[in-house]
Amino acid sequence: MDSDNVDRINQLLEQDVELREKIKDQVAEFDKKTRTMSGILNRIHSTPSDGLPALLTSVQPVLDSCKDVTASLAAIIPPNQFWRWKEMWSISLRNAVFSAALIHYLQHxxxxxxxxATDILGIKSEWQDRFSLPIEDYLHGLITLVNELSRLAVNSVTLGNFEQPIKISVFVKDLFAGFSMLNLKNDTLRRRYDSLKYDLKKIEEVVYDVSLRKLAPSAKAENPAPMVE
Structure with missing residues (x-):
């Protein structure tokens, strides 16, 4: 290997190291934002229904600021290198989708x-070869949403909101039915989907108990209203 070739390879390696560090800095910022959102949203389990609007309003600016990170990542990723670097931020992206999906569900x-989800996170179609929202990461975010809603179904009863588990049950059953029609080839995604049946069972047990005790008007609602007016 001649010296020119060695120099060129070293130059390329150094460029990769520099790019990786830039990506790591942005991912660290992304992680910070998603942790902040998760921390705020975790309060839904101890917040009465009338306090949810204020809680969701407080987390919205953090969600909106995720657009700055996605734009920064899109700006530093070279063309046609999305799949080379995507694993560095995929967990952060899934967590952001989860937070956005939970806020959306609680509001609507x-x-x-x-x-x-793509619009909320400010991901533009022209970034496709540099930064995008893969369907797998979107689905991972939705599975985390179901995990959280199964907790909420239990905790809402503790707070005296007996209709909320019924609404959650209708929503989760519909989402589970949608997942069952997907041809999931990703092993991790498939395993997480399989675990949803345990969340569904947990929610159904809460609904059964609420219905048996006649604490809510009906467990057969088909079009649940938004939890937050």
Missing amino acids: GTLLSLSE
């Missing part, structure tokens, strides 16, 4: 779509 009682 509906599922956050892939396109809505």
Whole structure:
């Protein structure tokens, strides 16, 4: 190997190290934002329904600021290198999708779509070869949403909100049915999907108990209203 070739290889290696450090800095900022959102949203388990609007309002600025990180990452990733670097931020991205989906559900009682998640996180179509929201990461975020809602179904009863588990049950059953129609080839995603049946069972047990004790009008609601007005 001649000296020119060695110098060129060393130059490329140094460029990779510099780029990796820049990405790590942005991912660290992304992680900070997602941890902050998770910390705030964890309070939903101890907050009465009438206090949820203020709680969700307080977390919204943090969610909005995630757009700055996605824009920064898109700016530093070289063209056509998305798949080379995506694993560095995939966990952060999944957590951001989870937070966005949970906020959306609590506000509207509906599922956050892939396109809505992309818009909320400020991910632009022209970044496709540098930074995007893969369907796998979106689905991981939704599975985490179900995990959290199964906790909420239990804790809402403690707070005296007996209708909320019923609404959650309708929503989660519909989401589970949607997942069951997907051809999941990703092993990790498949295992996490399989675990959803335990969350669903947990929610159904809460609904059964609420219904048996006649604490809520009905356990057969088909179009749940938003939890936050």
